[in-house]
Amino acid sequence: MTERITGAQALIRALEHENVELIFGYPGGCILPAYDPLVDSDIRHVLVRHEQGAGHMAEGYAQVSGKPGVTMVTSGPAATNLVTPLMDAYMDSIPMVAITGQVGTAAIGTDAFQECDTVGITRACTKHNELVMSAQDIPMAVRQAFHIATTGRPGPTLIDIPKDCLQNEMTWTWPTDEEVLASLPGYRPNVKGHARMIKEAARTILASERPIIYAGGGILKSRAADALRELAELIDTYVVTTLMARGAFPDEHPLCIGMPGMHGNATAVTAMQKSDLLIALGSRFDDRITGKVDSFAPDAKIIHVDIDPAEQGKVRRPDVPIVGDAKYVIEEIIKEIKSLLAAGTVQADTSAWKSKVSGWREQFPMTYEPAEPGAPLKPQYCIEQLSDLAPEHTIVASGVGQHQMYASHFWQFNEPYTWLNSGGLGTMGYSIPAAIGAKAAKPDSVVWAIDGDGCFQMTAQELVTAAVEELPIKVAVLNNSYLGMVRQWQEMFYDERYSGVLLDQKLPDFVKWAEAMGCVGILVESPEEVGPAIEKANSINDRPVVIEFRTDASELVFPMVPAGQSNDELILHPTQQEKAGELS
């Protein structure tokens, strides 16, 4: 039996077959035909206010739900507006499928209205993309896009569909798994690590006297949080969780020593530097972690577990490279360690190391000085209060800058998939749309966006989407009137010559702006107001809430490793600087 339907109908049906519940999109000329069958579909369409917002919503949705986020927009400017979220998703390995309209096949290459070379432009910011040239090819293109986005190292894919391919009829078919695999002979991600290397990893771990587990975003991608915990407890080893992995291992766990890197806490940074073995699990030795590579963890052997072979040796040569899925490999390493222990191998004595690290942790907690009476709020205090008052399973999305670091430092992350941020690309404006996507995935969870005043002004219009589409997120704007992180660098490294960083002390009026977008707006200026305002926000569920916290512009993020310097050059919080010698 052959069923003739249009390419547009085939597209929507293919998305239904891929179990898509939600599309974040924005219609326009070339994608118009695809919006017609959407009327008859169960798939919910969230109409955004800017295509960039659609992309970040898809990212937020994907990270919280574990399913690929889907965005659909038209050609030309809509496609170029997607470039930022596509690159963001590519850097942070987020599964996402973008569908873009394209001018009709006959018009391609003629500089037609709203034409752009979408596959050309997005080639460097997608895991794979494809220009479909026939209605008949649409189901296979969709299957390939979802398969590639969600397997191996996840990432964004894009399907560019000319308008006539959406309008033309095709014979409906749904490709089988075998057909999909046969169509992609060059794509076979390796899930299972090399057995000999897994054995070697187990032996190396048991022989180490100063091990550290360096857990990255790959833990979350492979749903390996439980396996990570089992491994850490089995070998009784401290864990650092990178910015992409906050929540992958509970902050409250006695073995958690927090975030490493440029703004990592002193214990995590120093423990990595002094370790004799880094067990890198789904982490990629990003420059924000290593600082100056030549002097990064100089005595450490490296076990590197990553599903992407290109990460092995890209930055630091591993002693034990294992290409595979983090969950699978960690579970195999656990089995191997258990059988070695059962056969009489004794784990090296790590007690001296453990007491040293726990000493650092006591001496060098994350810290800040409380605000003087009448002075502006401390941003760290606002984050602490938000975290303390957050209901269970609260999800936090942050923008990029000082507030992102404060959020990572002072929010207690005890559950995986509760922290969203733009780690790799550092996209200002990420938090509001990402939070909306997260809320769409988990409507019963409270979702906070923690934003700076700079970030907020990049994508705030999506709060209209949140209000209209009944996705009531909450936004905490830490308003210090400055681009805080840039200001910090100018203060520390450019002789306090502030250039292009003062936004404005009066404008915009965040409360009025929030109200104009259908949100509740609350202004908080003194410490006593902080808790009640947060409690009020948490109690409102029928519309979004924006709290503007007026914070201290002179506050700096510490600790800090200046860019390009060794992690040994860590600058501590001023109140801890005199004890710096004890970090050795």
Place this chain on the structure above:
Amino acid sequence: MTAINLYDGQVVNHHILSVLVQNRPGVLARVAGLFARRGYNIFSLAVAPAESSGMSRITIVVDVESTPLEQITKQLFKLIDVIKISELDPRSSVERELLIATVKAPEENRGHIVELVNIFEGKIIAVAQMVLTVSLEGHPDKLDDFEELLGGYGIVELQRTGRVALPKIDRGTRGHAAKQFPASSSSSSSSTTSGKAG
């Protein structure tokens, strides 16, 4: 890796990558774009359909150190359309290239040029009053020599194809000399690289 002495005396470290790809629109742009993004220069490039239908083979000559080459090979292999990558060792590969050139050939030089073409076993493919168009197929080194000698007579226009290469047939045993990627389903320490690549 081999140090190739170009006709102008410049020595470059060359690697030959033979990349089997699915013959789909944009595949060359993907491969070339990846080189550009990582800041590596393609020395020569030859693309044509390969033995099986739907496949093309791209022969890329790159001048890089061996460490970043490992990284770029891995990055190339991440492209969905790339099926196999072989790094060919020039000592155990056959390499060929084609050169055509139009050279100034006034009467007093014409005999010398014809002689030179004959020595190199090239061909004269077009003759005019003052110029000749000649062709030579062979090992790229031989083409380098020919080009250098031809240069003395005044080259009007010259085009080389870029090299194509295949592993030498090993008559003794099965298999051949190409180092393939990935070496196995999982990398061992010997197939990883040290140093930093961007």
